[in-house]
Amino acid sequence: MGKLDGRVALVTGAARGIGAASAALLAAEGARVAVCDINEADGKQLAESIGGTFYRLDVTDENDWADAAAGISSDLGPVTVLVNNAGVGTGGTIRDTTTRDWHRVMAINVDGPFFGMREVSPQMAEAGGGVIVNVSSVAGLVGSPGIAAYSASKWALRGLTKVAALEFADDNIRVLSVHPGVVRTPITDSDFMRERVRNRPIPRQGEPEELAKMVLFCVADATFSTGSEFVADGGHATGSINRG
Numbered sequence: 355m356g357k358l359d360g361r362v363a364l365v366t367g368a369a370r371g372i373g374a375a376s377a378a379l380l381a382a383e384g385a386r387v388a389v390c391d392i393n394e395a396d397g398k399q400l401a402e403s404i405g406g407t408f409y410r411l412d413v414t415d416e417n418d419w420a421d422a423a424a425g426i427s428s429d430l431g432p433v434t435v436l437v438n439n440a441g442v443g444t445g446g447t448i449r450d451t452t453t454r455d456w457h458r459v460m461a462i463n464v465d466g467p468f469f470g471m472r473e474v475s476p477q478m479a480e481a482g483g484g485v486i487v488n489v490s491s492v493a494g495l496v497g498s499p500g501i502a503a504y505s506a507s508k509w510a511l512r513g514l515t516k517v518a519a520l521e522f523a524d525d526n527i528r529v530l531s532v533h534p535g536v537v538r539t540p541i542t543d544s545d546f547m548r549e550r551v552r553n554r555p556i557p558r559q560g561e562p563e564e565l566a567k568m569v570l571f572c573v574a575d576a577t578f579s580t581g582s583e584f585v586a587d588g589g590h591a592t593g594s595i596n597r598g
């Protein structure tokens with residue numbers, strides 16, 4: 355028997371990376387998983403491999419959210435697990451960041467989870483409750499020079515998580531934020547990024563599966579937590595060790 359038998363989970367940005375690993379683990383625990391992404395080819399493939407269902411959902415589009423929420427609820431049942439994972443990063447100091455990049459990062463990383471919580475929480479409440487996991491970042495816990503828009507977006511998501519935890523408390527909906535450090539994905543799989551974690555307490559990149567376990571813990575086991583931060587960052591937010 356799985357920890358999530360009978361539950362319906364909507365995971366955004368689920369075609370690859372942390373989202374794909376989370377979708378796979380939730381499915382392995384018995385959830386019916388809606389694999390949501392704009393990347394149709396990889397999303398469909400992932401959905402097929404884990405026994406989930408693919409839905410095209412651009413998290414920046416509130417109409418897509420309305421269609422997905424209604425479609426998933428009618429196809430699979432009411433969504434009681436929402437993982438707002440889709441996110442993008444962009445480099446740039448405050449002085450370097452263009453207005454266009456600023457708005458693009460905010461649209462995906464902040465508008466997306468906002469639309470998602472606004473659209474999906476009513477059906478969760480109607481179903482008697484649920485869990486929302488917002489994937490922020492260690493950049494939402496500490497100041498991160500050089501990634502101004504990304505860091506601001508992840509702090510915003512951490513704050514929005516706390517608002518949601520309070521607003522949805524009486525609907526029996528827990529809302530948590532997960533804060534990954536550098537995780538090995540095609541984008542971070544470079545000597546430059548490996549070098550960046552050398553002085554962290556745990557001097558390696560995380561694996562998507564390690565974050566998926568944290569997401570599952572939040573959904574299934576963290577039953578006395580809401581509004582809280584769950585950190586899997588190799589110790590990054592704690593500090594650095596000078597290894598020379």
Ligand code: NAI
Binds near residue numbers: 393439440443462
């Ligand atoms: P990734 O880049 O491997 O995958 C992101 C997925 O989101 C892709 O499948 C992409 O198609 C999808 N996506 C992008 N824009 C979208 C949109 N508008 N609507 C729907 N889907 C969209 O990302 P990764 O590395 O797995 O990151 C997942 C989350 O974890 C993000 O929120 C990211 O900010 C966060 N994170 C990642 C870290 C890392 O080192 N990989 C570190 C800290 C946080």
